[in-house]
Amino acid sequence: MLTMKFGGTSVGDVPRLQEVVSIVKQFLPEQPVVVASAMGGLTNVLLETAHNAVQRKYELVQNAVTSMRDRHLHIAMTMIKDEARRSKLIQEQIASFEELSQLYHGVSMLRELSPRSLDAIASFGELLSCRQIAAVLEENGIASQFVDARTIIRTDNNFGEANIDFVFSNAAINQAVTPLVQKKIVPVVTGFIASTEEDITTTIGRSGSDYTGSVVGAAVNSREIWIWTDVDGVMTADPRYVKGAKVLSEISYREAAEMSYFGAKVIHPKTMVPAIGKKIPIRIKNTFNPTHPGTLISAVPSADRSSAKTVTSIDNLSIIAIEGNGMIGVPGVSARIFSTLARAQVNVMMISQASSEHNVCFIVPHKDSQAGVKALREEFSIDIAKKIIDDVTVKEPVSIVAVVGEGMIGSKGIAGKTFSAVAKAEVNIIAIAQGSSELNISFVVEQADARNAVQAVHDAFHLS
Ligand code: ADP
Ligand code: ASP
Ligand code: MG
Numbered sequence: 475m476l477t478m479k480f481g482g483t484s485v486g487d488v489p490r491l492q493e494v495v496s497i498v499k500q501f502l503p504e505q506p507v508v509v510a511s512a513m514g515g516l517t518n519v520l521l522e523t524a525h526n527a528v529q530r531k532y533e534l535v536q537n538a539v540t541s542m543r544d545r546h547l548h549i550a551m552t553m554i555k556d557e558a559r560r561s562k563l564i565q566e567q568i569a570s571f572e573e574l575s576q577l578y579h580g581v582s583m584l585r586e587l588s589p590r591s592l593d594a595i596a597s598f599g600e601l602l603s604c605r606q607i608a609a610v611l612e613e614n615g616i617a618s619q620f621v622d623a624r625t626i627i628r629t630d631n632n633f634g635e636a637n638i639d640f641v642f643s644n645a646a647i648n649q650a651v652t653p654l655v656q657k658k659i660v661p662v663v664t665g666f667i668a669s670t671e672e673d674i675t676t677t678i679g680r681s682g683s684d685y686t687g688s689v690v691g692a693a694v695n696s697r698e699i700w701i702w703t704d705v706d707g708v709m710t711a712d713p714r715y716v717k718g719a720k721v722l723s724e725i726s727y728r729e730a731a732e733m734s735y736f737g738a739k740v741i742h743p744k745t746m747v748p749a750i751g752k753k754i755p756i757r758i759k760n761t762f763n764p765t766h767p768g769t770l771i772s773a774v775p776s777a778d779r780s781s782a783k784t785v786t787s788i789d790n791l792s793i794i795a796i797e798g799n800g801m802i803g804v805p806g807v808s809a810r811i812f813s814t815l816a817r818a819q820v821n822v823m824m825i826s827q828a829s830s831e832h833n834v835c836f837i838v839p840h841k842d843s844q845a846g847v848k849a850l851r852e853e854f855s856i857d858i859a860k861k862i863i864d865d866v867t868v869k870e871p872v873s874i875v876a877v878v879g880e881g882m883i884g885s886k887g888i889a890g891k892t893f894s895a896v897a898k899a900e901v902n903i904i905a906i907a908q909g910s911s912e913l914n915i916s917f918v919v920e921q922a923d924a925r926n927a928v929q930a931v932h933d934a935f936h937l938s
Contacts, residue, residue: 475655476504477696479511479665483704484761485603486514488552491762493615496609497702500614504697505655508662509690510607511683512599513545517666520574524595527578530585535578536711543571546602546662553610563609567602574598589633593677595669600664600683608662618660623686626650627668628678636668636676638689640748643668647693652851655694663690664779684742692748699756700768701741707758707769708733708740710937711785714897715925720937722769722783726880728755730771730784732914736876737788745770748770781888782935783879787924791823792843792870793904795835796850801861804834810853811836818842818849824874824916826905835905837918843868872904873924876916877931883912884894901927 478501484490498506514519523538545569554560579594581587604620611618626646629636654661665683668676678685684701691699708730711719725733727746734743740758749756750773786923801807808827811834815822824837837845850866857863873898882888892915896903901923907916919927 475507475691475694475696476501476698476700477507477687477691477694478700478702479509479683480607480702480761481683482511482514482516484702485510487608488549491549491553491607491610491763493764494702495610495616495894497764498553498611498760499614502660505658506660506661507651507690507694507696508607508611508618509665509683510600510604510662511665512603516542516545516603516933517596517598517680520595520599521592522682524574524577524581524587524592527581528585531580532582535582537570537926539575539578543567546571546606550604552842554607554613556613559609559613563606566605568758570598570602573871578743581754586843590631590674593633593636594675596677597664597667598916604662604664611660611662616660617654618662619652619654619659620886621663623664623667624669624673624675627678627686627689629668631670631674631676633676635679636670638668638678638889638901640689641728643689644693647690651690663931666835677843679742679744681739681800682744684745685747688745688748688754690768692752692754695752696754699745699754701745701756701758702761703740703758704760704762705740706756706760706763706766708738708771708784709786711928711932712738712787716777716785716929716932718937723767724772724774727756727771727773727878728913729878732877733786733878736874736878736914736916737786738784741771753893756933767894772887781879781881781885782877782892782931783881785875785877785928785935785937787873787928788823789871789872789873789921790840791837791872791918791921792840792846792868793835793872793918794835794843794846794850795833795867795869796854796863797833797867798831798857798861798863798867800857800860801834804862806930808834811850814853815846818845820846820849824905824907824918826918832908833883835906837872840870869904871921873921873927874916874918875927875931876914877925877935878914880913882915889915891934892931895930896927899926899930901930 608620665686
């Protein structure tokens with residue numbers, strides 16, 4: 475079997491869907507299992523419209539529903555000629571949009587939009603997309619079956635970023651998918667969505683269809699997991715922002731996980747987890763250039779051992795600092811800081827402590843910074859009053875820039891080269907952290923400087 479996940483751009487319009495048909499047809503002898511995203515941009519529109527609904531912006535909601543519906547109906551009208559098949563698909567689409575309108579109506583009546591409601595609303599993107607992909611494949615003579623992942627992937631109820639129950643899901647995926655493949659039917663499984671034990675719809679995190687692809691691919695013991703997207707593979711940097719970024723032919727699971735954690739949008743960071751367990755290679759491929767070999771992600775460290783491989787960045791972050799002479803040598807300060815943040819459900823992305831112990835700083839998503847500062851000021855109110863701690867300060871927006879590569883492990887001078895390149899670009903570094911794995915060096919700069927810093931480091935390592 476060969477599991478193929480198609481991203482939003484790859485299923486976003488008629489020409490792309492025609493390409494999907496031709497790719498699936500070409501790989502039919504390999505027994506493909508398809509996993510797909512919502513049509514490009516649709517999840518954003520679904521969620522924005524939910525926020526408009528809660529604010530009772532009825533006209534915006536109505537217009538959005540109409541335009542999303544027309545976008546899907548257009549696919550049915552232009553790509554499905556068989557009358558019975560077309561009218562079945564159109565009926566399903568109309569019913570879905572009626573149900574979606576009702577959800578928006580409920581949200582605006584209640585003026586309440588919980589993470590649980592957002593997941594229910596977001597799920598329409600993948601459901602609509604995969605129903606139409608299955609119909610389009612059938613139309614082109616490829617036996618195919620829509621599979622609603624909510625019936626085979628079980629999660630907890632951490633809406634928006636639910637955690638998968640692998641014991642249940644692996645068995646259920648196998649039970650549903652493998653018999654279809656044996657009957658030469660191509661399953662088309664919805665990415666991104668799942669459900670709880672009580673059948674409540676959940677999602678597994680934005681851009682999570684990649685993760686669904688590898689969850690399904692690993693469960694059925696695929697030969698490889700292919701992630702079809704709109705670039706030739708994993709590149710030395712984000713090609714939208716960095717001049718001279720080039721495609722890497724091979725990277726390791728660890729490199730892929732690290733770079734995606736630090737902002738490389740091309741693959742979701744969790745994608746590597748199920749594949750590593752079964753040593754299934756992942757390949758990133760381009761639907762706009764399907765003959766390009768793409769990037770192979772596997773356990774084998776790549777032949778190309780050049781020290782640093784990629785430079786990435788994440789925006790919209792805040793750096794929170796706690797400072798005070800009274801902190802020096804006092805045990806338990808860090809423990810208090812991080813347990814306070816955990817209680818406030820603030821996700822800490824990076825930590826840096828001066829060895830003098832006079833300052834601890836850490837990076838959090840911008841959306842969490844206020845809650846974090848408030849919780850810390852409460853926790854340390856007595857220490858602040860006694861001047862043991864000066865204050866809790868926050869600086870934003872900042873970005874993390876990360877340099878990643880297995881070849882960096884044990885090789886000298888990487889940090890020096892990185893920081894002198896940044897200095898030469900006249901970018902100020904606010905904080906530095908090195909993962910103890912030595913697989914990456916990451917540092918914090920003002921967001922306005924992030925692109926320059928990435929380009930400078932990219933140039934310094936001759937990645938282009
Ligand atoms: P899909 O809809 O197929 O999931 P995404 O938009 O999520 O596609 O991911 C592909 C995009 O990731 C590319 O168009 C590219 O702009 C961006 N990207 C960011 N960093 C990198 C990188 N290091 N290598 C390749 N692409 C990257
Ligand atoms: N459609 C979902 C999103 O936009 C999942 C994905 O595309 O991977 O986040
Ligand atoms: Mg993606």
